Amino acid sequence: MSFFQPHVAKASQKHTLGPEHQPWVEKYRPKTIDDVSAQEHTVAVLRKTLTSTNLPHMLFYGPPGTGKTSTILALSRQLFGPDNFRSRVLELNASDERGISIVREKIKNFARQTPRAQAVASDGKTYPCPPYKIVILDEADSMTQDAQAALRRIMENYARITRFCLVCNYVTRIIEPLASRCSKFRFKPLDPSSTSSRLSQIAVAERIPVTDEVISALISTSQGDLRRSITYLQSASRLSMSTSPPSDITPSDIQEIAGVVPDAVIQDFAAALGIDVLSDAAMDVDDTAKPKVKGFDGVRKKVREIIREGYSASQIISQLHDVIIEHPILNARQKSRCALAFAEVDKALCDGADEELWILEAGLRVHKAVS
Known part of the structure; x- marks a missing residue:
């Protein structure tokens, strides 16, 4: 147990900030699973584990910021209480500690130790405190293949006294033998x-x-x-x-x-490409600022203006894509041609191509598609 004492001490020091200095994402992190927003199915299933205390290995997956880590931390606190939480729960971020050595040393050493008997809670409340520990592996999809394979064996050997919760964004990056040993919970983007x-x-x-x-x-x-x-x-x-x-x-x-490009700028750019602007944001743009010249010269001038403002090229493409795809007048053929152009430009930008040149390329192809 001494191996983990430095880790515990650092954690206790890290959380001594006053509430007024805390990031709000930590200050308002759910304290119980009932506080978790919008994940009704997952919360309903986990609520039953509080009464039965029969927790399987779990795999939480879904987009960032949907409550995966918050949910398992809240469940752990409700199971063990504040006094036993640090001795019963090991939380690791696998994006930092993802090699096989971490699995063989830190995780295995923690998993093999028999949990201590339940202590009386200092806050006077009664907690289920089941006879097992929980290992939380955040960003588990960043673990190497060898580390995941080693983890599979540890999950089998110590399942009686240790439960694992893998948290990831991309479930396809978890090897199948590991995923098949876990109950899967999908976290949806919040409505x-x-x-x-x-x-x-x-x-x-x-x-x-x-x-x-x-x-x-x-x-x-x-x-x-x-x-x-x-x-x-x-x-x-x-x-x-x-x-x-x-x-x-x-x-x-x-x-x-x-870092979002203002709606008025995107609508002004769309107007320069020959797209009929129908939103209220376009009305806020001064008529004298709207482009009077279309074609290559008009598009190039507008692209230069936008690039000089320092906006992200990928952000411009993303927002312009949404304007065109959701446009009520453009037909399906026009939208598909624009979408193909955006896909090629996005690939070029990811490969490190010149931003102004490829925004101009996108603008000209959109202008041709909608003309």
Whole structure:
């Protein structure tokens, strides 16, 4: 047990920050599984384990920021209580410690130790405290193939006294012999109503006035990632409090923090490509700023203006793609040609190609497709 004492000491020091200095994603992390947002099926199944205490090996998978790690940590706290949590739960991030040596040493040493008898909880509450420990492997899809193969054997040998929970984004990167030993739980991207409810609760708790437009901007920029939306909200709050007197948070502030190209800029670019702009954002652009010249010269001029502003090329392509695919007037053939162009440009950008040149390429091909 002495092998883990330094790890425990560091963890205790790391969590001594006061609530006012904590990141909000940690401050408002669910304390119980009932606090987990939008994952009703998973929560319903895990709630039964609190009564039976018969926990299988588990595999949590799904997009980032959907509550995978928070769920297993909340369940562990409800099972063991605050006093036994550190001795019964080993949490490792496999993206940092992913080699076979970690599996053979740290994980095996922890898994083979028989858990101690239940101690009386200091908070006066009664916890199930089942006769096993839990090993949480976050980012398990980053583990090497050899490490996963070694982990399979440990799961078999010590299943009586140790349960494993693998947390990953891509379930296909977990080897099949390992995945077949676990009960799989899929975490879905959060729906807008669940995200809106959670963000509103945090805003009220922090006494931050936010409008429905700001909440909508947080939801659209985070794309179902609750952790990201909470981080954006905290950043926007600090930005608004930095002025005297404090200013109101606006949707444009959220887009600026998120690195999203403003809707007006994307709509202006789309208009330069010959796409009929129908959204309200386009109405905010001064008519004199809208391009009067179409064709190659008009597209090249607009591309240069956007690139000089320093916007991300991949972000421009992503948002322009959404505008075109959701456009109510363009037909399926036009949209498919644009989508093919975006796919080729995205591949080129991933390979390190020149951003301005390939944004121009995308613009010209879209202009040709919609003409």
